[in-house]
Amino acid sequence: MNRQEVEALYADRNPLTGILLKVVSVATFVAMASLIKAAGRVPAGEIVFFRSAFAILPILILLAWRHELRSALKTTRPVSHVARGLVGVTSMGLGFFALTRLPLPEAITLNYAQPLLVVVFSALFMGEVVRLFRWSAVVVGLIGVVIISWPKLTLFTDGSAMGNDEALGVTAALLAAGVSAIAMLLVRRLVHTEKTATIVLWFSLTSTVAALGTIPFGWVPLTGGQAACLIGSGICGGVGQILMTESYRHAPMSTIAPFEYTSMILGIAVGFVVFGDLPTIYTLVGGTIVVGAGLFIIWREQRLGLKRGQARKVTPPA
Template sequence: HIARGVVGVCAMGLGFFALIRLPLPEAIALNYAQPLLVVVFSSIFLGEAIRVYRWSAVAVGLVGVLVISWPELTLLGSGAALGDQEVLGVIAALVAAAISAVAMLLVRNLVQSEPTATIVLWFSVTASLLALLSLPFGWQALTPAQASLLIAAGFCGGLAQILMTAAYRHAEASVVAPFEYTSMLLGIVVGYLAFGDVPTGHMLIGGVIVVAAGIFIIWRERQLGLERARTRQATPPQG
């Protein structure tokens, strides 16, 4: 449990490190390498059988994310070479994605023996204690409005942790991974409803690709489940 918390905090720290050195669109796009790494690591470390369908779903989802992000990717369109700080930001973002993928594998392993509430509680406590170590590095008191927003963010994050842990309890890591891309799609929806941001053509096309990848993996896993059920029914009882 403590290792899961430490890994999660390290991933967040590297993510913030990347954010202050990269434009936001680039940092977000690089972070979306995590689902792909989850699939790779789940094959290497968990021994999950990764069929071409899961690889395809993750790859297609990543394409959708890049389509959404493409108009905002300033580093690729500037024509200038990356500076040292930007290179460090890219490395930090990719390492953060890799560490986040490891954290997901730890969750997948923990759900085999621990209840969801225990996993989420230990992660929250560990992350909170480690976050207190940042107090000497420029901590500023929050206004009431900022504190309210932070509490709301914590509540939403805790609920997301519970649901994510439950997802890894009921499905393999490589099955859950492609659905990470829907967070960008939901960001578009929230941006429209909360801030009036009108989706562009790139957002709509990329969103359709992301949704298609998710629907495909759901359909494929359902087909596999039906095949396994038919196999069990056709196998005569032993003994």
């Protein structure tokens, strides 16, 4: 079943329920990021372990409730799952490192580079046809990313420890977006043959094991508060994944995807109230440009999907 058929299957369900689940999933992921930031300067590999290991708990509960626990790990493509897991855990580690070095609004907003890079990598590595409109949106969106990043990247030249920390944070966030885009391409291939539960569970298990491999690189003893924050972040990550998956059962992806950008508003609000972080003018202007470009790409994808659907209706079967 391809994407258009899946969308047609769920389009007549309850879009408002799908949108609500998507918004709640976004809020849950923002809570996850906030808990990670609240934990302080914990090594990225250690954060990944807690995020991955405790995400398994709500996933297993859901699978048991659906009586899918026994079949969840069954697959004919274990190597593909492990490859996807290793790429995903690299992106996760880079993103968590960025969270410990950047204000929350900037860390969240820089992640919006990911869907732009998915378009680029889809054209380069998967042979997808990307025409002028989407290329233009990608270029404009990347200009927005440069606007957000540039003030931090120039801090490499000031020599201060704080300046270097923020510059490293931006670099890690951008690398995380690029690696995450590659992970999304791997997921696209897996969804043709694998169930969502199988993909999610294999990823959580792979990233947990991979994170344990970072122990020799310097894990630190955690306080009770830090451990609680990281355990909470893992549970939020698992719940957020479930809610996001469920949202696509009630409405087409093109309807729900734009609500991903509510994380920018939530990130600014939580960053200000909890951490005292105020978004800079660069973050606001660049973020607006990136969001606008992302929304245009989503709209363009929807239009192309409608045209392809109409073409299939008009073209008689061979």
